[in-house]
Each structure stands twice: as C-alpha cells, then as structure tokens.
Amino acid sequence: MVLVLLQVLVCVLFVAISMRDLLNGEGAGTLLSSQPFFDPQVSFPSLLAILPLLCFSFPGFDAVTTLAEETIEPEKTMPKAVMLITLLGGTLFVIVTYFAQLVQPNFQAFSSPDSAGMELFMQIGGNLLSAFFLAVVVLAAVASAVASGASGARILYAMGREGVLPKGFFGYLSPRFRTPVWNIIVIAVVAMMANFLDMLTATALINFGALLAFVFVNIAVIFHFYIRHQQRSGKGIILYLLLPLVGALFTGVFWMNLGATALILGGCWFLVGLGYLLYLTKLFRQPPPSLHFEEAESFN
Structure with a gap:
C-alpha cells in the first residue's frame, strides 16, 4: 500500500509540474490536445512494431489471482482486485503518458529511449524530482520481483500438489516456514537467467x-x-x-x-x-x- 501511494504521489507531482510548464507556454503550450492519442505521422505498421515491447511491459496485473486459496471469499474479492489493479494502473499510465507527450512532443530529443523517463523528470523537476522518481522505480522493481516470485512459486506448488508436475519436488512445503521453498529457488534461478538474455x-x-x-x-x-x-x-x-x-x-x-x-x-x-x-x-x-x-x- 505504501508503494502504491508513493507511485500515485510521483504521478501527481509530475502532472502538477507539467501543467505549470504547459500553462507557461512550454512544450505543446496547451493542456488539451488530441496529439497524444492520435498522430497522423505515426503509421499503423509502426504501432504494430512496438507491440512486443508493450506486451512485455504490461502482463502481470493478474498475478494476484495466484493467491486465491489464501484469500477470504476469492470468488468476490479476486475479480474486484484484478479490475481495480487494471483500472488504477491504466488510468495512471494514460494520464502520465498524456502529459509527458505534451511536455516533450519531440521524442527524438531524448538521448536514450531507455532513460527517457528519467530525462523527462529531470527536465521538469530537476534533481529532487528525478531522485524521488528513481527511488520509487527501484522500490517498485523490487516489489514487482517479490510479487512475481511469490505468484510463480504458488502456481508451481499448485501444479505439483495436483500431480501436473512431479509432486515430491514441486508439491513440497517447508515444515518450518510452510512455503514451497524448492519452487522459490527454481523461480530465482530462472530469474537470474535474465542476466544472460x-x-x-x-x-x-x-x-x-x-x-x-x-x-x-x-x-x-x-x-x-x-x-x-x-x-x-x-x-x-x-x-x-x-x-x-x-x-x-x-x-x-x-x-x-x-x-x-x-x-x-x-x-x-x-x-x-x-x-x-x-x-x-x-x-x-x-x-x-x-x-x-x-x-x-x-x-x-
């Protein structure tokens, strides 16, 4: 919850400073524009070309469903949780992207696409806002890794428990911690392979x-x-x-x-x-x- 509030706070600060700059005539110089949603210079094949990156960035909102058996009344709680996560994340993304496009309409002005967000926060908020943004990004990355590891280990445990995967290994729970320790190790090893990809x-x-x-x-x-x-x-x-x-x-x-x-x-x-x-x-x-x-x- 604290991390979510920090992320919302970063978005609010970014939008507030962006609105100030736009009202001062910087960037697009207006708060209302259709250009972030439709640019005639962007072709449909170009949109399709970025689909792999988009698909890579957004899966994971449904990971909360892997903890259904540990949830009270999951048939009611889980659908609400998935919809809230999707709506909250989608709303924040659309708002921040909209103002980012207005503040810096020329994407070629960034020195690197991988650090465009950092450059943009530096541009509108200086060192303080960019440092705050970086800290929240690091915290979010750690939280995402923990959540992904937990959900992946939970899925492997369910498959092992039901015999879809070898039960002796994947269906094992630590007597002391009551956690699927072998599955957690498997997930960690697979995650470490990202260093070589x-x-x-x-x-x-x-x-x-x-x-x-x-x-x-x-x-x-x-x-x-x-x-x-x-x-x-x-x-x-x-x-x-x-x-x-x-x-x-x-x-x-x-x-x-x-x-x-x-x-x-x-x-x-x-x-x-x-x-x-x-x-x-x-x-x-x-x-x-x-x-x-x-x-x-x-x-x-």
Missing part, C-alpha cells in the same frame, strides 16, 4: 507464452460458460461470447505480429510442453491431471 530474447519468450495463454483463456471462457453451462441470456451473450471472442481475436493478431524470433523461441518451448503433456497422458490415453480449488464454483 538480451531484451529481444527475453521479450520473445515472455510475449509468446503470455499472449498465447490470453488467447486460450478467452476461448476457455466461451467453452466453459457459453457452451458447457449455457449462459446464453442477453448478458451471457455479451460477457461469455462476444467480449471473449473479441479479446481472443485481438490478442491473436498481436501474437501473430510478434516476429520470427518470438515465434521460433516460443514454438520450441511449446514443443517441450507438448512433449511433457504426451508423456503425462501416455500419448493422450488418459486424461491429464487437473487443478482443484477449495472454493466451489458458482454461477449467477
């Missing part, structure tokens, strides 16, 4: 899996609610057919535009998973293990 390779691996998973999540919603449980009222058609269908189509388009590197590396990883599935099901002669949760499903 360039941004292109890391982006390719993550985007392939994330976008493909999102496609199948949308398809699963259609099969589970609309087809199997026949949620076919007016509300059901919108929520369980049209929206997930649109989501699957858009995500599928993004997935197909990831580029050759992502498709080759991700395809190799997919084949490894397929091979393990064939071994687990004895060439599909028996059903694969499934995850079971303590909370019973309920439908409106």
Whole structure:
C-alpha cells in the first residue's frame, strides 16, 4: 500500500509540474490536445512494431489471482482486485503518458529511449524530482520481483500438489516456514537467467507464452460458460461470447505480429510442453491431471 501511494504521489507531482510548464507556454503550450492519442505521422505498421515491447511491459496485473486459496471469499474479492489493479494502473499510465507527450512532443530529443523517463523528470523537476522518481522505480522493481516470485512459486506448488508436475519436488512445503521453498529457488534461478538474455530474447519468450495463454483463456471462457453451462441470456451473450471472442481475436493478431524470433523461441518451448503433456497422458490415453480449488464454483 505504501508503494502504491508513493507511485500515485510521483504521478501527481509530475502532472502538477507539467501543467505549470504547459500553462507557461512550454512544450505543446496547451493542456488539451488530441496529439497524444492520435498522430497522423505515426503509421499503423509502426504501432504494430512496438507491440512486443508493450506486451512485455504490461502482463502481470493478474498475478494476484495466484493467491486465491489464501484469500477470504476469492470468488468476490479476486475479480474486484484484478479490475481495480487494471483500472488504477491504466488510468495512471494514460494520464502520465498524456502529459509527458505534451511536455516533450519531440521524442527524438531524448538521448536514450531507455532513460527517457528519467530525462523527462529531470527536465521538469530537476534533481529532487528525478531522485524521488528513481527511488520509487527501484522500490517498485523490487516489489514487482517479490510479487512475481511469490505468484510463480504458488502456481508451481499448485501444479505439483495436483500431480501436473512431479509432486515430491514441486508439491513440497517447508515444515518450518510452510512455503514451497524448492519452487522459490527454481523461480530465482530462472530469474537470474535474465542476466544472460538480451531484451529481444527475453521479450520473445515472455510475449509468446503470455499472449498465447490470453488467447486460450478467452476461448476457455466461451467453452466453459457459453457452451458447457449455457449462459446464453442477453448478458451471457455479451460477457461469455462476444467480449471473449473479441479479446481472443485481438490478442491473436498481436501474437501473430510478434516476429520470427518470438515465434521460433516460443514454438520450441511449446514443443517441450507438448512433449511433457504426451508423456503425462501416455500419448493422450488418459486424461491429464487437473487443478482443484477449495472454493466451489458458482454461477449467477
């Protein structure tokens, strides 16, 4: 909560100082402009070219769902948490990006795209604001790593507990701490591999899996609610057919535009998973293990 408040405070300071500079005639010299949302000089292929970076930057808002079994009334709490995280993060991103575009319309003025945020904070707020921004960024990175490690270890534990992965290793809990220690170590080792990967390779691996998973999540919603449980009222058609269908189509388009590197590396990883599935099901002669949760499903 403290970190969230600090991030909000940074955004508020940035917006306030940006408004002051814009009212003084700096940057675009106006508080209202459509240019941050639509620039005729930016082509659609150029937008598609940055999709891998965008997809790499934003997955993770759903990681909170991995702690559903430790949550009171998860069927009510988790959907609200995911929506609040998405709305809060999305709102802050849009507002900050909007004012950043107005304050510095010329993106080529930055010495490096990787440090553009730092340069912008230095430009409008000097050393004090840029130092505060850097401190919050470091704290956010650490918090993100801890949250990602916890969620990844929790998923591996659930898969080990249900026999999807070897139970003796992945389903083990420390008798003293009651935590999946081996899974935490596995996540840490995998995370350390980032030191040996360039941004292109890391982006390719993550985007392939994330976008493909999102496609199948949308398809699963259609099969589970609309087809199997026949949620076919007016509300059901919108929520369980049209929206997930649109989501699957858009995500599928993004997935197909990831580029050759992502498709080759991700395809190799997919084949490894397929091979393990064939071994687990004895060439599909028996059903694969499934995850079971303590909370019973309920439908409106």
